[in-house]
Amino acid sequence: MGYGLAIIGYGGMGGWHHASIRERLPEITVKGAYDIRPEARNRAEEEGLKAYQSLEELLSDASVEIVTIAVPNNFHKDYAIACLRAGKNVVCEKPVTMNAKELEEVIAVSRQTGRLFTVHQNRRWDRDYRIIKKIIEEKTIGIPYFIESRVQGSRGSLHGWRGHQINGGGMLLDWGVHLLDQLLDLLPAKVVSVSAHLDSVFSDEVDDNLKVFLQFENNVSALVEVSTNCFINLPRWHLSCTDGTAVVEDWECHGKIVKLAENADQMTWEDEIVYTAAGPTRTMAPRPVHTTQTLELPEVHPDWAEYYQNIAAVLEHKDEPIVRPEQCLRVMKLIDTIFASQKGDGVAKCLI
Template sequence: MPPIKTALLAYGLSGKFFHAPFLAANEGFELYAVLERNNQKAKHDFPDVKSFASLEELLVDESIELVVVNTPNNTHFELAKQCLLAKKHILLEKPATATPEEFLELIELAKSVNKQLLVYQNRRWSSDICAAKEIIKSGKLGEIIEVHLRFDRYRPTISAKGFKENELPGSGILYDLGSHLIDQAISIFGKPKKYSIQKGMYRNGTMVDDYAFVHLLFENQVNAFITVSMHVLDIQPGIVIHGTKGSFIKEFCDEQENQLMAGMPPNHPDFGLELKNKEGKLTYIDKNNHTIVERIPSQKGNFNGLFKDVYECIRNDKPFSVCHEEILEQLTILNTK
């Protein structure tokens, strides 16, 4: 099978670090083109890449099979629609759209043109959340009662990125970071039975939420508490799980983002390895009623697993790991007023 010729719609942080390195390293893809209206930065890193000055020009290139829509959140729906109408498969950055209604329209459009609509939720392949999933599956925690997922930052001032700071569809920390954590919870526990949301705006002059708390209630009385904040100077553990027989605590310490920004390619043997002394702490009661404490190392983080799934979906028509129903549920929660 020939590699999938792929185009990026932007070459900012997302394109440069979270997409291009994987497309270049994975033999199933060819990083063929980038949409760059002004500076042609991609050519500095990938001299053979084709540069387009307009989306219209890019979409008429029939050799392009897959388009990565990695533009600001408020543009996702319209750009994805244009790409599908041009009969391209699309990999759509999270949050997929601002509303579930927009995503439903894209689902129907993708079906009508017989193309794949795939959503990029790369943090399902983070080392830390994968470790948590394995601990839950092991049964050592007993029946799960509560799961706390946090994404903390300390950024008390307004950034220069207008698309993130202005009151636009899909803006604010809940859409930006909460979409990761809500997706992780849904990927583990399924569709929540009910949920509640609290958002706050604490920075001087902010027009968007910079704090959010979500409570998801799943089957079997499993509670997931999700917190995203721009106001945490002392970063807290990203994963805390309590069950009837034990607890698991772990930092959000996946190293893939740091490695990519340091220039490590995804096919490097050390890519995805966590730093030393970042193991999770598992405390549980064994069958002899003894309290056991273990340090649990993570497996490698593997964002490349997402791209392998994209390839299998497009070339071999296999189901994609991130299904449309899960994205619709996520967007319904994010869109709650």
């Protein structure tokens, strides 16, 4: 069965949705796009789409079953509610709303209307993330106790509306929402405390660099870092587990696993002081080489097209949504807590 889709907001992400769906998803046809900017509507027409002149025209198009919302963040809630009430199923770009309260309103309307509402948390399909997920799920290096997740750039600028507070700009709502969604997808245990530092190094309105430390109920800790002014990057992922360490260096997924060798618990060696350039140490002396083994990162082959394929399957009552609004509500509650912590010392107790 095929589905018609229309896009609200035909900027960078709106155009990306169109091109990606057209190339990869024959079960979904992009019918048209609505944008308040005439130049964006003209571009949609040039790319073979119907350019709706108003939201009402789009919502009255009976050939459209799905609407993808790709506008500045502060408009997400109102557009989502209007589409749901018009009988459309809704895909909303992230961050889903400006805060948890707004999302609760949207979820309520979705339940009232019986229409699907989901969020484009596409980075659950990133290869680097799926590698870490596989290592944890298969207990390749034992039980995790500390996870570091970073994205770092050096341009020092926020593009367009992402630099404005009124639009829900800033790195926590732009990239932080992705990294937090990935972490909460990895770890079902509740977050019990947050320690956050949001910097505005170059922006007068929003955060452009951030570090967030999370403590989970199962004693796992995590560090999330987003930087727009880093000239020497740290690894994309650094995973500490009871039996070893895994590193994913970058989006190209360079990296490795170093873990205890088989029968390492039965091995013995001299526990002697090692003399280094910084002086003598026993605790920080390197392990004997024969007690560890180095592995390549596991192969994974995620396919972003699964996101929209899942939506089609949900509409046909063949599957459950992969990205559920309740999951996104958990992320938004965490983001609300992080922002609220900045009014004090950056530390907050929670149960999310």
